[in-house]
Amino acid sequence: MAVAPARIGRLAIRSLYREAALAPKPGLVCPDSVGSHDDMDFVTFVRSLHALRDYFPAIAECGLQAPALAPLQALGIAAEQRMLTATGGVNTHRGAIFNLGLLCAASGLLAATGEKLEAAAVCRMVSERWGREILDGLAASTAADAASHGLIVARRYGCGGARQEAAAGFPAALELGLPAYRRILTETGDSERAAIQALFTLMAGLDDSNLLWRGGRQGLSFGRQLAAGFLAVGGVLATDWRAHAVAIDRAFVARRLSPGGSADLLGVTLFLAEVDGLY
Ligand SMILES: CC(C)(COP(=O)(O)OP(=O)(O)OC[C@H]1O[C@@H](n2cnc3c(N)ncnc32)[C@H](O[C@H]2O[C@H](COP(=O)(O)OP(=O)(O)OP(=O)(O)O)[C@@H](O)[C@H]2O)[C@@H]1O)[C@@H](O)C(=O)NCCC(=O)NCCS
Numbered sequence: 594m595a596v597a598p599a600r601i602g603r604l605a606i607r608s609l610y611r612e613a614a615l616a617p618k619p620g621l622v623c624p625d626s627v628g629s630h631d632d633m634d635f636v637t638f639v640r641s642l643h644a645l646r647d648y649f650p651a652i653a654e655c656g657l658q659a660p661a662l663a664p665l666q667a668l669g670i671a672a673e674q675r676m677l678t679a680t681g682g683v684n685t686h687r688g689a690i691f692n693l694g695l696l697c698a699a700s701g702l703l704a705a706t707g708e709k710l711e712a713a714a715v716c717r718m719v720s721e722r723w724g725r726e727i728l729d730g731l732a733a734s735t736a737a738d739a740a741s742h743g744l745i746v747a748r749r750y751g752c753g754g755a756r757q758e759a760a761a762g763f764p765a766a767l768e769l770g771l772p773a774y775r776r777i778l779t780e781t782g783d784s785e786r787a788a789i790q791a792l793f794t795l796m797a798g799l800d801d802s803n804l805l806w807r808g809g810r811q812g813l814s815f816g817r818q819l820a821a822g823f824l825a826v827g828g829v830l831a832t833d834w835r836a837h838a839v840a841i842d843r844a845f846v847a848r849r850l851s852p853g854g855s856a857d858l859l860g861v862t863l864f865l866a867e868v869d870g871l872y
């Protein structure tokens with residue numbers, strides 16, 4: 594039986610809400626903190642999610658038709674506009690609109706073909722079906738004078754960023770975020786601690802274009818080292834993990850660093866962790 598696009602879309606929104614509501618997160622917006630941001634808070638994220646509630650079911654529905662990338666992009670661009678209207682021009686979920694939009698479309702497509710919804714299969718579908726077109730778009734926009742932060746740091750530092758991650762089938766979420774999340778969930782039964790561990794595991798391993806944008810190579814390497822240090826002493830299994838995470842948050846805020854790419858991929862991880870439960 595095909596999974597209703599509405600259920601896929603609800604899972605995407607729930608995953609993004611869980612990411613925003615999670616605390617403590619280094620430099621990121623949480624319910625009680627604006628992290629390293631001066632233009633948004635938790636309410637901005639909730640407004641943004643409200644504006645996106647119809648987008649994820651719509652793109653899952655679009656996926657049923659096995660489309661090329663262009664119709665998905667049109668939905669994504671319209672969703673970005675709604676997000677910007679709802680937030681007063683602030684980029685809360687640009688990466689998530691792209692990443693989770695593609696994953697919702699792939700989930701819709703897999704469900705329509707009757708294949709089992711499973712994290713690796715959904716990611717593979719994104720790569721096989723749209724990876725080439727995503728990379729072609731990246732090549733075209735690098736040649737033009739496009740000015741997104743992601744493209745600027747891609748040119749300046751030669752890193753991949755959101756498009757390469759999606760085109761490759763989300764290896765960071767599948768190989769870093771998801772195993773960390775599942776291991777801690779199995780060991781503790783605590784989904785909040787599992788999500789924190791997944792976030793730090795992503796931060797330690799990812800070339801996060803937001804860290805590069807805010808802090809250059811030094812900022813990226815500082816963020817990755819602190820995250821790796823958190824994991825090396827036991828991560829969320831250490832008794833003082835919360836105080837350690839709060840100290841890292843303070844260090845990020847002092848340097849105005851924010852790991853927005855890792856936060857987006859935590860949203861992806863939380864989606865993938867539950868996608869096989871949809872039917
Ligand atoms: C395809 C796009 C996503 C193009 O992205 P591009 O490469 O051009 O870069 P950006 O537009 O800058 O956005 C990419 C966002 O992806 C997140 N991200 C970063 N690194 C990674 C990574 N390694 N893997 C996955 N995802 C990553 C990140 O999102 C977060 O950052 C937001 C804040 O960003 P920004 O405003 O730039 O930074 P600030 O520091 O806050 O700015 P200042 O305060 O200094 O001004 C945060 O909210 C997270 O969302 C990157 O931002 C896309 O742009 C595109 O083509 N869109 C069209 C729609 C579309 O195609 N949709 C497809 C539908 S399927």
Ligand SMILES: Nc1ncnc2[nH]cnc12
Binds near residue numbers: 851856
């Ligand atoms: N919680 C968060 N804070 C700041 N930027 C983000 N991008 C995605 N989630 C975020």
